Amino acid sequence: MSLIKAGLEKVVERIREAERVYGRQSGSVKLLAVSKTRPVCDLREACLAGQQRFGESYLQEALEKIGQLDNQDAEWHFIGRIQSNKTRPIAENFDWVHSIENLKQAKRINEQRPDNLPPLSICLQVKIDPEEDKGGIAPGELAELVAQISELPCLRLRGLMTLPAPSSNLESQRRPFRRLRELRDQLSSPQVPLDTLSMGMSADLEAAIAEGSTIVRVGTAIFGPRKPINQRSR
Numbered sequence: 001m002s003l004i005k006a007g008l009e010k011v012v013e014r015i016r017e018a019e020r021v022y023g024r025q026s027g028s029v030k031l032l033a034v035s036k037t038r039p040v041c042d043l044r045e046a047c048l049a050g051q052q053r054f055g056e057s058y059l060q061e062a063l064e065k066i067g068q069l070d071n072q073d074a075e076w077h078f079i080g081r082i083q084s085n086k087t088r089p090i091a092e093n094f095d096w097v098h099s100i101e102n103l104k105q106a107k108r109i110n111e112q113r114p115d116n117l118p119p120l121s122i123c124l125q126v127k128i129d130p131e132e133d134k135g136g137i138a139p140g141e142l143a144e145l146v147a148q149i150s151e152l153p154c155l156r157l158r159g160l161m162t163l164p165a166p167s168s169n170l171e172s173q174r175r176p177f178r179r180l181r182e183l184r185d186q187l188s189s190p191q192v193p194l195d196t197l198s199m200g201m202s203a204d205l206e207a208a209i210a211e212g213s214t215i216v217r218v219g220t221a222i223f224g225p226r227k228p229i230n231q232r233s234r
């Protein structure tokens with residue numbers, strides 16, 4: 001069996017086990033395979049093993065892969081930093097964006113979304129720990145942003161995403177995820193139902209599932225360690 005297929009099976013097994021242990025409905029947590037920095041042959045292999053959802057962080061690299069895997073039924077999720085002058089290719093080529101950080105980005109992507117495509121599913125990236133240098137929206141700014149973004153017709157606001165600082169302790173891993181779930185519960189309404197919590201990666205997916213994650217973003221545990229950018233052979 002290929003290493004990637006074996007990696008995928010292991011991760012799916014971890015997800016199903018965590019669903020069971022934490023009383024989540026079986027199948028309620030989806031797997032996003034984070035394929036940033038991986039060559040397109042690795043994605044093909046994952047497709048062959050039945051994986052369809054892929055997460056990419058670097059736009060140029062992502063666009064090449066999307067072009068090359070055109071004939072596969074892949075679903076593309078943008079999870080990286082959004083540069084405001086590069087929103088058009090995101091609007092045109094992706095099915096989901098997890099990393100919206102402000103109204104300006106949302107408005108641009110809304111305007112640039114082609115008419116023949118369904119509304120783009122989006123999550124707002126939230127900065128739970130103010131010390132974190134990863135991007136994200138301060139929790140206090142979310143309510144206003146949710147109200148404004150939910151008016152944009154070519155976007156479909158699905159929920160919240162976070163990228164907490166790594167921690168090896170299950171309890172401290174759970175804390176930011178719990179906070180994200182509480183925020184989602186406060187912000188969700190019949191008018192704007194938020195069905196998505198994008199949280200959990202290779203090292204902390206169990207903690208995220210315990211706290212209600214609906215989609216885990218997993219790279220290393222599927223594809224192996226990532227090479228630093230300057231050592232990639234592409």
Ligand SMILES: *Cc1c(COP(=O)(O)O)cnc(C)c1O
Binds near residue numbers: 079219
């Ligand atoms: C790289 C990345 C991941 C995957 O991290 P792993 O530790 O390799 O599972 C998840 N989310 C985001 C936003 C990432 O940039």
